[in-house]
Amino acid sequence: MGRVTGDGTVGKALEVLDQVAAFGRPVRFSELLAKSSFPKPTLYRFVQTLTNQQMLAYDPERQTYSPGVRLVRLAHAAWEQSTLAPVARPHIDVLSKAVGETVHLAQLDHAQVLYIDKRNAGQPVEMYSQAGKVGPAYCTGVGKVMLAFLDKETADTVIEQQSFHVFTAHTLDSADVLRAELEDIRQNGYGFDREEHEPGIICVAMPILTDTGRVLGALSVTSTTARTNLAGLEAFVPILKDTAAKITRDAQNWSFPDYSTKETTGI
Amino acid sequence: MGRVTGDGTVGKALEVLDQVAAFGRPVRFSELLAKSSFPKPTLYRFVQTLTNQQMLAYDPERQTYSPGVRLVRLAHAAWEQSTLAPVARPHIDVLSKAVGETVHLAQLDHAQVLYIDKRNAGQPVEMYSQAGKVGPAYCTGVGKVMLAFLDKETADTVIEQQSFHVFTAHTLDSADVLRAELEDIRQNGYGFDREEHEPGIICVAMPILTDTGRVLGALSVTSTTARTNLAGLEAFVPILKDTAAKITRDAQNWSFPDYSTKETTGI
DNA sequence: AAACTAAGTTTCAAATAATGAAACTAGTTT
């Protein structure tokens, strides 16, 4: 660990913010200190500053810090402006209704899959997976199809960063096995998750590419082995391909209004 | 508008981030410069740093900046840990099914309403599209019920910061009118939005308070004048009160696991 | 109750990073 930060004070403060978020629960100053490479007073001042700025929230009762609400506000702007979500939304709605299964929209963030939208079709079952959640790239459908269409150099960098942690009996557990799988995906134009991340959970995934072949993101339809199988999911390939094409089209035509009138919005 | 930042370099950088988000669309460096109080090279370096850090995203084609994806990841952690959303989720699900109308969960952030969850009666969960959105406090149901139960000092500060922009013929347009309305709300224990923000849109709102009366957030059921009226919405008061009470209870019992095992999660 | 311990907070001189006027570069328009 202890990666070089660069970007001066601001970079260091953001590193602290990431560390707090990485805990996944409210965390005490001393716990943070134990994991941090910063000396005590330095870390202390960063935490104070971030708390003042509402980037962290302090619970005086438990004496713990967690990521603050200001992030929620900022992220809404990010989601609307810097992700595929607003462009893809209407198409995902249609897709979701047509297939009657859970649909995910994801992008690549560093070496991880970042889920940016989701539709629970049928029953709103189990997991509250939400926009903003991250997952591994090497063992998810969306992750693999995005990796498959990256340029070689980027792909190598990203593959190197995969943990290849074995989640199930089907998890691809090395770069070599993964590379072979990616070659297959390039041939087909789409990919599967064969219970590689969670037992019983399978999906078909389709990359969303620009006209020039650059990876924008990926779509997937998820189901369970109890309800269907890979052949069943493969039936969704045409509609997935169609949806991806529409998102590509709209993403390229996407242009932002050049007036800055405050929205009168209705929630 | 040239408010003092404090918190040194980090505070200034975050001010820049807010400014970018405030545009609500991708923005050029020069546009940002025109609105910013920082000299050109200073602003330039902040924007560079924030872009390096993925807090901003740069579109080289259009030469514009927008809030970056790193925020989406961080906000997920904030949403799960520093808001009422995870505690309220199951209760809102129940409420939403029972009332068959749109349900909102909000908190107060500075002087604004921050929506942290939403259920669209018809469709299943459609997250993040609305979580993170901010709205005015003086002319929304959730805003007013939260203001009504703040301690006097905080309330005064917050009321002072309201714009009292007139959205509709029913918008409360001054601090005095608002204060009278808040008194009413304190009497009743709940409040309405009588088309104050958008024509045709009405809601009942219920505060979520701790045992000691501190404001945690607010719930609302929204509908349209085409479908119902205030009397119709008032029928939801008992179930709203019940839901709020359950959220209060769970929020107080809420305790985080003290192990930090990485989640094996299933998306 | 004194001594010990751990967690959190403050101090302050030294080290470092941020600052911004001015100058420069690369496009665009007159």
Next chain:
DNA sequence: AAACTAGTTTCATTATTTGAAACTTAGTTT
């Protein structure tokens, strides 16, 4: 080709950050 605009770099000055050490609580042990 001159004038203008947007974006970028330079560098001496200035201000902020840094962290070892000391201090303050609050909790625990002897």
